[in-house]
Amino acid sequence: MSIHGLPASVPTVGPSHFDILKVIRPNILELHPYRCARDDYQDGILLDANENPLGHSITRSGKAPDSFLDLDLHRYPDPAQNAIKERIASLRSLPGVDHILLGVGSDEIVDLVMRVCAAPGKDKILITPPTYGMYSVYAQINDIEAIKCPLELTGAAGEGGESGRFSVRVSEMKETIDANPSIKLIFLCSPGNPTGTLIPLSTVRAILDYPNFKGIVVVDEAYIDFTSDDASAVSLVKEYGNLVVIQTLSKSFGLAGVRVGVALAQPPLIQILRNTKAPYNISTPTANITLSALSPHSVSTMRNKISTLVASRKTLLADLAALASLGVGPAIGANDANFVVVPILSVDGKPDNTRAQCLYRSLAEKNGVIVRYRGNEPGCEGCVRISVGTKEENMTAVTKMREVLSAI
Incomplete structure (x- = not known):
């Protein structure tokens, strides 16, 4: 059986154990x-x-x-x-x-x-x-x-x-x-x-x-x-x-x-x-x-913006690390995307879903900063995911996190 619309001259590409028709x-x-x-x-x-x-x-x-x-x-x-x-x-x-x-x-x-x-x-x-x-x-x-x-x-x-x-x-x-x-x-x-x-x-x-x-x-x-x-x-x-x-x-x-x-x-x-x-x-x-x-010009602009976001990601990680005394743990993952994931810890230093949810809701409902709660994912207990924003947005997010974590 052939594939409708595909010329018969199109060569088969490996690996040898793979047959797309099956x-x-x-x-x-x-x-x-x-x-x-x-x-x-x-x-x-x-x-x-x-x-x-x-x-x-x-x-x-x-x-x-x-x-x-x-x-x-x-x-x-x-x-x-x-x-x-x-x-x-x-x-x-x-x-x-x-x-x-x-x-x-x-x-x-x-x-x-x-x-x-x-x-x-x-x-x-x-x-x-x-x-x-x-x-x-x-x-x-x-x-x-x-x-x-x-x-x-x-x-x-x-x-x-x-x-x-x-x-x-x-x-x-x-x-x-x-x-x-x-x-x-x-x-x-x-x-x-x-x-x-x-x-x-x-x-x-x-x-x-x-x-x-x-x-x-x-x-x-x-x-x-x-x-x-x-x-x-x-x-x-x-x-x-x-x-x-x-x-x-x-x-x-x-x-x-x-x-x-x-x-x-x-x-x-x-x-x-x-x-x-x-x-x-x-x-x-x-x-x-x-x-x-x-277009070539737009692709060049896209790459320049990526460079800015990657640099901002590094700064955001450093600013979040400065909140360690308030219960922000080291970021998990390899940080290869346009977001970071950090665990929110309890007083005994363990990831805490309850505290992470409290932070998530307080940031959104009282401070206008929306992050993503990810504590229900395997390996992500107590975690929130934070997209890399503009320089001003990142600074505001960290400031509000400091205020909320100081109170909970």
Whole structure:
């Protein structure tokens, strides 16, 4: 069986133990994708899609920016968005647009990968808590069991002044795979949320190369631009057909409100995802903003802002360390993202969920500073997660934390 829409000339990429036709659900392989009006023609007298030829009805006095009003909002958007994909391919050093899929945020891609690979009520996924919560949510929505292989925490926070460190236990993961042959997907969040920890490429390779795992490894890199340039698993895409890397424009590009996610993989998997996605999932205003954000000048601006945030992260960590006498423990994780996670300790120096919740609520309800309580996550007892803000926001957050912790 072939993949609809994929040229027969596309070569198969390793590893040798992986066969994508045995991973994808049979009904998905048999799916003939919906042919939308803009698949074939984008220009001319367009009388094929039942659009409104008189244009949109938004007046200049409305709230929409004037630049949007000049777009062809009465026409369906380009389903391929190859201009955007070309810029992403260049940015991430990939061969071409056939290695890229766009989604409505990375969440749509997470859901899509599950739906094409895992049969409801039969197959499983593997996650590594503490990790991004939407993996479990989408697993439940799709009636897929989520098997947990917790990250290893060494140097527990609050013990001897050492910060906790998280890492993937490859040997335990292999044992879990062997015990659960119906696992079709492994989700690795790198850098992790909420751990902020980058997973080494050697670890990703070890899982990709494990012959007993016949499924697909998903590396979620929402925060990858906040760490070193050579850390991305995208560098492995050219070698491995059983890998998909997910990225987003929400974090480093500062476009959380635009909702654009990116899947990076070999063409066979990308084609299957294209066959399954909604035909017009990226709107015209979204595409317009995204293309601008991926221009050389905008990318340069993005990288300058990342440098500022990384420097601010270092300052924030130092300022939080100065609150040690008030019960702020050493940050956990490797701090490879745009946030930090610190445990709030009791008087006896142990992580304290009750005190952390009190801090969280008091900061939000009485001081206008919103952080995230993460104490219910494995390995994160008593922890709050603090996004790196502007210099002024960070200073205010630390000042308010000092005031609240002094009173509780």
